Amino acid sequence: LSSTIAFAGLLLTSFSLLVSSIETRRKSSMDILFSLEKDLDFSKSKKAIMYALNLEDIILENPVEGVxxxxxxxxxxxxxFTHSMNIYEFLALSIRQGIIDEELFKSLYKSRFLKVWQQTVPAINKIRNAEDNPELYEHIEWLADRCENH
Known part of the structure; x- marks a missing residue:
């Protein structure tokens, strides 16, 4: 009887820790995602790339100062572009590793994220080809696929 009670206590403790862990992860996810709302550089970066015409051509240009x-x-x-993509790559990797809650991200940012992805994917593909680096921003692509298909 005492071992049954001890086992039941262990199960309750484990369940309590699991629920606490999930809630802690969600709260941490909220903190991270909402901090992005306050990041003026990130907002400015997203806005600039969303309104850029011929983004994929501009990204590979090497302009000459004074000319x-x-x-x-x-x-x-x-x-x-680099600033935004690096933040999205960090978010996507964090989601992929289970650090940030995927469903919470999708609920809050899915449509905005997919708009940025659709605007930037031609530039990303051009950079991948130019640098022969097919893994460039692979986590962003993974997250876009998850948002579009799940």
């Missing part, structure tokens, strides 16, 4: 009239705009756009 190209659009030098600063190209450099800024490249910075915005």
């Amino acid at each position: 190209d009239a659009d030098y600063n705009n190209i450099i800024n756009l490249k910075h915005y």
Whole structure:
């Protein structure tokens, strides 16, 4: 009888820890995702790449300072692109590793994330081909696939 009670106590403790772990992960996920809402550089970067025309052509340009009239705009756009993609790659990897809750991300950001993905995938593919690096931003692609198909 005492071993049955001890086993039941162990099961209850394990269940309690599991529920606590899930809630802690969700709260941490919320904290991370909402901190992005306050990140003005990230917001500015997303906005810049969403409104860029011919993004995939601009990203591979190598402008010359003092020669190209659009030098600063190209450099800024490249910075915005890299900044946004690196944050999304971090988020996607964190979701893939179970650090950030996938369903919470999808509920909060799925449509906005997919719009950014659709705008940037031609540029990503062009960079992958130019650098012969098919794994570039692979976690973002994984997350986009999950958002589109699950």
